Amino acid sequence: MIIAVIAGITVGLVAPDLGKELKPLGTAFVALIKMMISPIIFCTIVLGVGSVTQAAKVGRVGGLALGYFLVMSTVALGIGLAVGNLIDPGHGLQLTDELRRSAEAEAAKGGENDTVTFLLGMIPTTLVSAFTEGQVLQTLLVALLAGFALQAMGARGVPVLAGIGHIQRLVFRILAMIMWAAPVGAFGAMAAVVGATGVDALTSLGVIMLAFYVTCLVFVLGVLGPMLWLVARVNLLSLLRYLSREFLLILGTSSSESALPRLIAKMEHLGVSRPVVGITVPTGYSFNLDGTAIYLTMATLFVASATGAPLSLGEQVSLLVFMIIASKGAAGVTGAGLATLAGGLQSHRPDLVDGVGLIVGIDRFMSEARALTNFAGNAVATVLVGTWTGEFDRERAAEVLAGRVPFDETTLLDEDPPAPPAERADPEMSPASPV
DSSP: OHHHHHHHHHHHHHOHHHHHHTHHHHHHHHHHHHHHHHHHHHHHHHHHHHTOSOHHHHHHHHHHHHHHHHHHHHHHHHHHHHHHHHHOTTTTOOOOHHHHHHHHHHHHHHTTOOHHHHHHTTSOSSTTHHHHHTOHHHHHHHHHHHHHHHHHHGGGGHHHHHHHHHHHHHHHHHHHHHGGGHHHHHHHHHHHHHHHHHHHHHHHTHHHHHHHHHHHHHHIIIIIHHHHHHHHOOOHHHHHHHTHHHHHHHHHHSOGGGGHHHHHHHHHHHTBOHHHHHHHHHHHHHHOOHHHHHHHHHHHHHHHHHTTOOOOHHHHHHHHHHHHHHTTTOTTSTTHHHHHHHHHHHHHOGGGGGGGGGGTTTHHHHHHHHHHHHHHHHHHHHHHHHHHTTOBOHHHHHHHHTTSSOOOTTTSSOSSOOOOOTTTOOTTTSOOOOO
Protein backbone atom coordinates (compact mmCIF):
# COMPACT_ATOMS: atom_id res chain seq x y z
CA MET A 1 0.00 0.00 0.00
CA ILE A 2 2.77 2.45 0.88
CA ILE A 3 4.61 1.73 -2.37
CA ALA A 4 1.36 2.04 -4.32
CA VAL A 5 0.50 5.44 -2.80
CA ILE A 6 4.01 6.79 -3.47
CA ALA A 7 3.95 5.41 -7.02
CA GLY A 8 0.53 6.99 -7.62
CA ILE A 9 1.75 10.40 -6.44
CA THR A 10 4.84 10.08 -8.65
CA VAL A 11 2.83 9.19 -11.76
CA GLY A 12 0.39 12.02 -11.07
CA LEU A 13 3.22 14.55 -10.88
CA VAL A 14 5.34 13.25 -13.74
CA ALA A 15 2.55 12.30 -16.18
CA PRO A 16 -0.68 14.10 -15.13
CA ASP A 17 -2.69 12.97 -18.16
CA LEU A 18 -1.79 9.34 -17.57
CA GLY A 19 -2.62 9.73 -13.87
CA LYS A 20 -6.12 11.01 -14.66
CA GLU A 21 -6.70 8.05 -16.98
CA LEU A 22 -5.93 5.67 -14.09
CA LYS A 23 -8.89 6.91 -12.04
CA PRO A 24 -11.08 3.87 -12.91
CA LEU A 25 -8.68 1.63 -10.94
CA GLY A 26 -9.45 3.48 -7.72
CA THR A 27 -13.14 3.80 -8.52
CA ALA A 28 -13.47 0.07 -9.19
CA PHE A 29 -11.74 -0.93 -5.96
CA VAL A 30 -13.89 1.35 -3.80
CA ALA A 31 -16.98 0.01 -5.58
CA LEU A 32 -15.94 -3.56 -4.74
CA ILE A 33 -15.55 -2.64 -1.06
CA LYS A 34 -18.89 -0.84 -0.96
CA MET A 35 -20.48 -3.93 -2.50
CA MET A 36 -19.59 -5.83 0.69
CA ILE A 37 -20.59 -3.22 3.28
CA SER A 38 -24.33 -3.88 3.45
CA PRO A 39 -24.11 -7.69 3.90
CA ILE A 40 -21.32 -7.31 6.49
CA ILE A 41 -23.28 -4.76 8.53
CA PHE A 42 -26.43 -6.85 8.28
CA CYS A 43 -24.76 -10.07 9.45
CA THR A 44 -22.84 -8.37 12.27
CA ILE A 45 -25.84 -6.55 13.69
CA VAL A 46 -28.27 -9.45 13.36
CA LEU A 47 -25.84 -11.82 15.09
CA GLY A 48 -25.16 -9.28 17.84
CA VAL A 49 -28.72 -8.11 18.49
CA GLY A 50 -30.21 -11.57 17.96
CA SER A 51 -28.04 -13.01 20.72
CA VAL A 52 -29.20 -10.40 23.27
CA THR A 53 -32.13 -11.42 25.42
CA GLN A 54 -33.40 -7.93 26.25
CA ALA A 55 -34.00 -5.25 23.62
CA ALA A 56 -33.42 -2.55 26.25
CA LYS A 57 -29.75 -3.54 26.36
CA VAL A 58 -29.39 -2.72 22.68
CA GLY A 59 -31.11 0.61 23.26
CA ARG A 60 -28.64 1.41 26.04
CA VAL A 61 -25.70 0.86 23.69
CA GLY A 62 -27.28 2.99 20.97
CA GLY A 63 -28.19 5.77 23.39
CA LEU A 64 -24.68 5.94 24.81
CA ALA A 65 -23.19 5.96 21.33
CA LEU A 66 -25.43 8.75 20.03
CA GLY A 67 -24.84 10.85 23.17
CA TYR A 68 -21.09 10.46 22.80
CA PHE A 69 -21.24 11.31 19.07
CA LEU A 70 -23.13 14.53 19.84
CA VAL A 71 -20.60 15.64 22.46
CA MET A 72 -17.57 14.86 20.28
CA SER A 73 -19.03 16.62 17.24
CA THR A 74 -19.56 19.71 19.40
CA VAL A 75 -15.97 19.57 20.68
CA ALA A 76 -14.63 19.19 17.13
CA LEU A 77 -16.81 22.10 16.05
CA GLY A 78 -15.36 24.28 18.80
CA ILE A 79 -11.77 23.38 17.96
CA GLY A 80 -12.31 24.14 14.28
CA LEU A 81 -13.88 27.51 15.13
CA ALA A 82 -11.01 28.46 17.43
CA VAL A 83 -8.27 27.60 14.92
CA GLY A 84 -10.13 29.10 11.95
CA ASN A 85 -10.64 32.43 13.72
CA LEU A 86 -7.03 32.43 14.91
CA ILE A 87 -5.20 31.92 11.60
CA ASP A 88 -7.54 33.74 9.15
CA PRO A 89 -6.42 31.42 6.30
CA GLY A 90 -8.32 32.93 3.37
CA HIS A 91 -6.75 36.37 3.43
CA GLY A 92 -5.29 37.57 0.12
CA LEU A 93 -6.77 34.96 -2.27
CA GLN A 94 -8.52 35.98 -5.49
CA LEU A 95 -11.59 34.47 -7.16
CA THR A 96 -11.83 33.80 -10.91
CA ASP A 97 -14.88 33.11 -13.09
CA GLU A 98 -13.85 29.45 -13.39
CA LEU A 99 -13.73 29.07 -9.61
CA ARG A 100 -17.16 30.68 -9.28
CA ARG A 101 -18.61 28.15 -11.72
CA SER A 102 -17.09 25.29 -9.72
CA ALA A 103 -18.67 26.67 -6.54
CA GLU A 104 -22.10 26.89 -8.18
CA ALA A 105 -21.88 23.23 -9.22
CA GLU A 106 -21.05 22.13 -5.68
CA ALA A 107 -23.85 24.27 -4.23
CA ALA A 108 -26.32 22.58 -6.56
CA LYS A 109 -25.22 19.15 -5.31
CA GLY A 110 -25.32 20.22 -1.68
CA GLY A 111 -28.79 21.67 -2.02
CA GLU A 112 -30.28 18.33 -3.04
CA ASN A 113 -30.55 17.12 0.56
CA ASP A 114 -32.20 18.41 3.71
CA THR A 115 -32.91 16.98 7.15
CA VAL A 116 -36.37 15.63 6.29
CA THR A 117 -35.03 13.97 3.15
CA PHE A 118 -32.25 12.43 5.20
CA LEU A 119 -34.65 10.98 7.81
CA LEU A 120 -37.04 9.59 5.19
CA GLY A 121 -34.06 8.19 3.32
CA MET A 122 -33.34 5.89 6.27
CA ILE A 123 -36.39 3.81 5.27
CA PRO A 124 -35.68 1.49 2.32
CA THR A 125 -38.16 1.03 -0.50
CA THR A 126 -38.34 -2.72 0.20
CA LEU A 127 -36.82 -5.06 2.75
CA VAL A 128 -34.00 -6.00 0.40
CA SER A 129 -33.44 -2.68 -1.41
CA ALA A 130 -31.11 -1.53 1.39
CA PHE A 131 -28.64 -4.14 0.17
CA THR A 132 -28.95 -3.23 -3.50
CA GLU A 133 -28.75 0.54 -2.97
CA GLY A 134 -25.78 0.40 -0.58
CA GLN A 135 -27.27 2.71 2.05
CA VAL A 136 -25.61 2.19 5.45
CA LEU A 137 -28.43 3.60 7.57
CA GLN A 138 -31.08 1.65 5.63
CA THR A 139 -29.10 -1.55 6.18
CA LEU A 140 -28.75 -0.66 9.86
CA LEU A 141 -32.53 -0.26 10.22
CA VAL A 142 -33.32 -3.55 8.47
CA ALA A 143 -30.66 -5.40 10.49
CA LEU A 144 -32.01 -4.05 13.79
CA LEU A 145 -35.54 -5.11 12.87
CA ALA A 146 -34.30 -8.59 11.92
CA GLY A 147 -32.27 -8.85 15.13
CA PHE A 148 -35.21 -7.87 17.33
CA ALA A 149 -37.44 -10.32 15.43
CA LEU A 150 -34.98 -13.14 16.12
CA GLN A 151 -34.95 -12.12 19.79
CA ALA A 152 -38.71 -12.54 19.89
CA MET A 153 -38.49 -15.96 18.20
CA GLY A 154 -36.37 -17.36 21.03
CA ALA A 155 -35.11 -20.91 20.44
CA ARG A 156 -36.76 -21.06 17.03
CA GLY A 157 -34.45 -18.27 15.87
CA VAL A 158 -31.23 -20.16 16.73
CA PRO A 159 -31.02 -22.01 13.38
CA VAL A 160 -31.47 -18.71 11.55
CA LEU A 161 -28.65 -17.16 13.58
CA ALA A 162 -26.44 -20.13 12.78
CA GLY A 163 -27.16 -19.72 9.08
CA ILE A 164 -26.39 -15.98 9.19
CA GLY A 165 -23.15 -16.83 10.99
CA HIS A 166 -22.08 -19.01 8.06
CA ILE A 167 -23.06 -16.28 5.60
CA GLN A 168 -20.96 -13.79 7.57
CA ARG A 169 -17.89 -16.00 7.21
CA LEU A 170 -18.48 -16.28 3.47
CA VAL A 171 -18.85 -12.52 3.11
CA PHE A 172 -15.66 -11.79 5.05
CA ARG A 173 -13.77 -14.38 3.01
CA ILE A 174 -14.87 -12.59 -0.18
CA LEU A 175 -13.74 -9.29 1.37
CA ALA A 176 -10.32 -10.79 2.12
CA MET A 177 -10.01 -11.72 -1.56
CA ILE A 178 -10.94 -8.19 -2.65
CA MET A 179 -8.32 -6.68 -0.32
CA TRP A 180 -5.56 -8.16 -2.47
CA ALA A 181 -6.47 -5.48 -5.01
CA ALA A 182 -6.07 -2.64 -2.48
CA PRO A 183 -2.60 -1.50 -3.72
CA VAL A 184 -3.88 -1.33 -7.31
CA GLY A 185 -6.89 0.73 -6.24
CA ALA A 186 -4.77 3.08 -4.12
CA PHE A 187 -2.30 3.56 -6.98
CA GLY A 188 -5.03 4.52 -9.44
CA ALA A 189 -6.83 6.82 -7.00
CA MET A 190 -3.69 8.73 -5.97
CA ALA A 191 -2.40 9.05 -9.53
CA ALA A 192 -5.75 10.48 -10.64
CA VAL A 193 -6.12 13.07 -7.90
CA VAL A 194 -2.51 14.27 -8.07
CA GLY A 195 -2.69 14.40 -11.87
CA ALA A 196 -5.88 16.45 -11.77
CA THR A 197 -4.76 18.80 -8.99
CA GLY A 198 -1.09 19.39 -9.65
CA VAL A 199 1.39 21.20 -7.44
CA ASP A 200 0.19 24.75 -8.01
CA ALA A 201 -3.05 24.39 -6.08
CA LEU A 202 -1.27 22.67 -3.21
CA THR A 203 1.25 25.50 -2.98
CA SER A 204 -1.18 28.41 -3.15
CA LEU A 205 -3.59 26.90 -0.65
CA GLY A 206 -0.98 25.30 1.59
CA VAL A 207 -1.95 27.37 4.63
CA ILE A 208 -5.50 26.10 4.92
CA MET A 209 -4.40 22.53 4.14
CA LEU A 210 -1.62 22.57 6.74
CA ALA A 211 -3.84 24.21 9.35
CA PHE A 212 -6.58 21.65 8.77
CA TYR A 213 -4.24 18.67 9.04
CA VAL A 214 -2.65 20.07 12.21
CA THR A 215 -6.07 20.75 13.75
CA CYS A 216 -7.22 17.19 13.04
CA LEU A 217 -4.00 15.86 14.59
CA VAL A 218 -4.50 18.02 17.68
CA PHE A 219 -8.06 16.74 18.05
CA VAL A 220 -7.05 13.08 17.73
CA LEU A 221 -4.02 13.27 20.03
CA GLY A 222 -5.24 15.96 22.41
CA VAL A 223 -8.91 14.97 22.82
CA LEU A 224 -9.45 11.37 21.73
CA GLY A 225 -6.13 10.10 23.15
CA PRO A 226 -6.58 11.28 26.75
CA MET A 227 -10.24 10.21 26.78
CA LEU A 228 -9.36 6.72 25.54
CA TRP A 229 -6.73 6.34 28.26
CA LEU A 230 -8.86 7.77 31.09
CA VAL A 231 -11.91 5.62 30.27
CA ALA A 232 -10.50 2.39 28.86
CA ARG A 233 -6.79 2.52 29.82
CA VAL A 234 -5.87 1.94 26.18
CA ASN A 235 -2.97 3.77 24.56
CA LEU A 236 -4.15 5.67 21.48
CA LEU A 237 -0.92 5.19 19.55
CA SER A 238 -1.12 1.42 20.11
CA LEU A 239 -4.69 1.41 18.79
CA LEU A 240 -3.73 3.48 15.75
CA ARG A 241 -0.81 1.15 15.06
CA TYR A 242 -3.19 -1.82 15.25
CA LEU A 243 -5.36 -0.11 12.62
CA SER A 244 -2.43 1.00 10.43
CA ARG A 245 -3.50 -1.04 7.39
CA GLU A 246 -6.92 0.55 7.49
CA PHE A 247 -5.40 4.04 7.66
CA LEU A 248 -3.29 3.26 4.60
CA LEU A 249 -6.40 2.03 2.80
CA ILE A 250 -8.22 5.28 3.62
CA LEU A 251 -5.20 7.34 2.58
CA GLY A 252 -5.12 5.60 -0.78
CA THR A 253 -8.85 5.75 -1.52
CA SER A 254 -9.76 8.98 0.33
CA SER A 255 -12.86 7.24 1.73
CA SER A 256 -13.32 6.00 5.28
CA GLU A 257 -16.10 3.72 4.02
CA SER A 258 -13.51 1.51 2.31
CA ALA A 259 -12.22 0.50 5.76
CA LEU A 260 -15.61 0.04 7.46
CA PRO A 261 -15.82 -3.77 7.07
CA ARG A 262 -12.28 -4.24 8.41
CA LEU A 263 -12.97 -1.93 11.37
CA ILE A 264 -15.93 -4.12 12.36
CA ALA A 265 -13.78 -7.25 12.22
CA LYS A 266 -10.83 -5.69 14.03
CA MET A 267 -12.90 -4.19 16.85
CA GLU A 268 -14.44 -7.60 17.56
CA HIS A 269 -10.96 -9.15 17.49
CA LEU A 270 -9.75 -6.46 19.90
CA GLY A 271 -12.24 -7.57 22.53
CA VAL A 272 -15.32 -5.37 22.06
CA SER A 273 -18.50 -7.46 22.06
CA ARG A 274 -20.40 -8.06 18.83
CA PRO A 275 -23.55 -6.10 19.84
CA VAL A 276 -21.49 -3.00 20.69
CA VAL A 277 -19.44 -3.21 17.49
CA GLY A 278 -22.47 -3.91 15.34
CA ILE A 279 -24.37 -0.88 16.62
CA THR A 280 -21.59 1.65 17.28
CA VAL A 281 -19.50 1.33 14.10
CA PRO A 282 -22.25 1.64 11.44
CA THR A 283 -24.03 4.37 13.42
CA GLY A 284 -20.76 6.23 13.91
CA TYR A 285 -20.14 6.29 10.19
CA SER A 286 -23.21 8.47 9.81
CA PHE A 287 -23.29 10.42 13.07
CA ASN A 288 -19.72 10.57 14.41
CA LEU A 289 -18.19 13.02 11.95
CA ASP A 290 -15.38 14.64 13.92
CA GLY A 291 -13.18 15.29 10.89
CA THR A 292 -16.10 16.61 8.87
CA ALA A 293 -17.07 18.99 11.71
CA ILE A 294 -13.56 20.44 11.80
CA TYR A 295 -13.47 20.73 8.01
CA LEU A 296 -16.82 22.52 7.77
CA THR A 297 -15.88 25.07 10.44
CA MET A 298 -12.45 25.89 9.03
CA ALA A 299 -13.61 25.87 5.39
CA THR A 300 -16.51 28.20 6.20
CA LEU A 301 -14.23 30.70 7.92
CA PHE A 302 -11.73 30.36 5.06
CA VAL A 303 -14.39 31.19 2.47
CA ALA A 304 -15.73 34.11 4.50
CA SER A 305 -12.22 35.55 4.89
CA ALA A 306 -11.28 35.04 1.24
CA THR A 307 -14.41 36.83 0.00
CA GLY A 308 -14.06 39.71 2.43
CA ALA A 309 -17.33 38.95 4.22
CA PRO A 310 -16.42 37.68 7.71
CA LEU A 311 -19.08 36.00 9.82
CA SER A 312 -20.12 37.02 13.31
CA LEU A 313 -19.80 34.39 16.04
CA GLY A 314 -23.57 33.84 16.07
CA GLU A 315 -23.64 33.37 12.29
CA GLN A 316 -20.73 30.93 12.51
CA VAL A 317 -22.43 28.75 15.11
CA SER A 318 -25.89 28.65 13.48
CA LEU A 319 -24.50 27.99 10.00
CA LEU A 320 -22.17 25.24 11.17
CA VAL A 321 -24.81 23.49 13.28
CA PHE A 322 -26.97 23.36 10.16
CA MET A 323 -24.09 21.90 8.14
CA ILE A 324 -23.33 19.22 10.72
CA ILE A 325 -26.95 18.06 10.62
CA ALA A 326 -26.99 18.16 6.82
CA SER A 327 -23.80 16.10 6.58
CA LYS A 328 -25.16 13.02 8.39
CA GLY A 329 -24.91 9.90 6.31
CA ALA A 330 -22.20 11.28 4.01
CA ALA A 331 -19.09 10.33 5.97
CA GLY A 332 -17.85 7.69 3.57
CA VAL A 333 -18.61 9.56 0.34
CA THR A 334 -15.61 11.31 -1.19
CA GLY A 335 -16.39 14.98 -1.83
CA ALA A 336 -19.60 15.02 0.24
CA GLY A 337 -18.06 17.51 2.68
CA LEU A 338 -17.54 20.04 -0.10
CA ALA A 339 -21.14 19.67 -1.33
CA THR A 340 -22.42 20.10 2.24
CA LEU A 341 -20.30 23.24 2.64
CA ALA A 342 -21.59 24.76 -0.61
CA GLY A 343 -25.20 23.80 0.08
CA GLY A 344 -25.10 25.25 3.60
CA LEU A 345 -23.68 28.54 2.39
CA GLN A 346 -26.26 28.66 -0.41
CA SER A 347 -29.11 28.42 2.08
CA HIS A 348 -27.69 30.74 4.77
CA ARG A 349 -25.22 33.12 3.10
CA PRO A 350 -25.54 32.96 -0.72
CA ASP A 351 -23.00 35.76 -1.07
CA LEU A 352 -20.28 33.39 0.18
CA VAL A 353 -20.94 30.49 -2.19
CA ASP A 354 -18.51 31.73 -4.85
CA GLY A 355 -15.66 31.36 -2.36
CA VAL A 356 -16.13 27.59 -2.28
CA GLY A 357 -14.47 27.49 -5.69
CA LEU A 358 -11.18 28.40 -4.02
CA ILE A 359 -10.90 25.03 -2.30
CA VAL A 360 -12.43 22.78 -4.96
CA GLY A 361 -8.96 21.92 -6.25
CA ILE A 362 -7.59 20.79 -2.89
CA ASP A 363 -10.75 19.29 -1.41
CA ARG A 364 -9.63 15.77 -2.25
CA PHE A 365 -6.50 16.22 -0.12
CA MET A 366 -8.54 17.69 2.72
CA SER A 367 -10.90 14.74 2.33
CA GLU A 368 -7.99 12.50 3.32
CA ALA A 369 -7.74 14.18 6.72
CA ARG A 370 -11.52 14.20 7.13
CA ALA A 371 -11.74 10.48 6.47
CA LEU A 372 -8.76 9.59 8.67
CA THR A 373 -10.11 11.65 11.59
CA ASN A 374 -13.62 10.24 11.23
CA PHE A 375 -12.19 6.72 11.21
CA ALA A 376 -10.01 7.29 14.28
CA GLY A 377 -13.00 8.81 16.09
CA ASN A 378 -15.18 5.78 15.35
CA ALA A 379 -12.49 3.34 16.50
CA VAL A 380 -12.10 5.21 19.79
CA ALA A 381 -15.88 5.51 20.19
CA THR A 382 -16.31 1.75 19.85
CA VAL A 383 -13.81 1.05 22.63
CA LEU A 384 -15.33 3.72 24.88
CA VAL A 385 -18.92 2.52 24.44
CA GLY A 386 -17.75 -1.04 25.02
CA THR A 387 -16.08 0.03 28.26
CA TRP A 388 -19.09 1.99 29.51
CA THR A 389 -21.40 -0.97 28.90
CA GLY A 390 -19.00 -3.56 30.39
CA GLU A 391 -18.54 -5.17 26.97
CA PHE A 392 -14.83 -4.55 26.46
CA ASP A 393 -12.23 -7.18 27.36
CA ARG A 394 -9.26 -5.04 28.43
CA GLU A 395 -6.99 -8.05 29.02
CA ARG A 396 -7.58 -9.36 25.51
CA ALA A 397 -7.06 -5.88 24.08
CA ALA A 398 -3.67 -5.71 25.79
CA GLU A 399 -2.69 -9.03 24.21
CA VAL A 400 -3.92 -7.97 20.77
CA LEU A 401 -2.24 -4.55 20.85
CA ALA A 402 1.00 -6.16 22.01
CA GLY A 403 0.92 -8.41 18.95
CA ARG A 404 0.53 -11.66 20.85
CA VAL A 405 -2.93 -12.36 19.37
CA PRO A 406 -2.57 -11.38 15.70
CA PHE A 407 -5.52 -10.53 13.48
CA ASP A 408 -6.25 -13.20 10.86
CA GLU A 409 -5.85 -11.42 7.50
CA THR A 410 -6.99 -14.49 5.54
CA THR A 411 -10.51 -14.79 6.99
CA LEU A 412 -10.92 -11.42 8.80
CA LEU A 413 -12.83 -13.35 11.47
CA ASP A 414 -11.94 -15.21 14.65
CA GLU A 415 -12.91 -18.87 14.75
CA ASP A 416 -14.06 -18.34 18.35
CA PRO A 417 -15.22 -14.74 18.87
CA PRO A 418 -13.83 -13.29 22.14
CA ALA A 419 -16.20 -12.76 25.03
CA PRO A 420 -15.81 -10.22 27.87
CA PRO A 421 -14.27 -11.48 31.15
CA ALA A 422 -16.71 -13.46 33.26
CA GLU A 423 -16.46 -11.11 36.21
CA ARG A 424 -17.56 -8.12 34.09
CA ALA A 425 -19.70 -9.72 31.43
CA ASP A 426 -23.43 -9.33 31.38
CA PRO A 427 -24.81 -12.61 30.07
CA GLU A 428 -27.62 -10.75 28.37
CA MET A 429 -25.09 -8.81 26.29
CA SER A 430 -22.43 -11.45 25.73
CA PRO A 431 -21.82 -12.19 22.03
CA ALA A 432 -22.87 -15.76 21.47
CA SER A 433 -21.14 -17.72 18.76
CA PRO A 434 -23.52 -18.24 15.83
CA VAL A 435 -22.15 -21.68 14.93
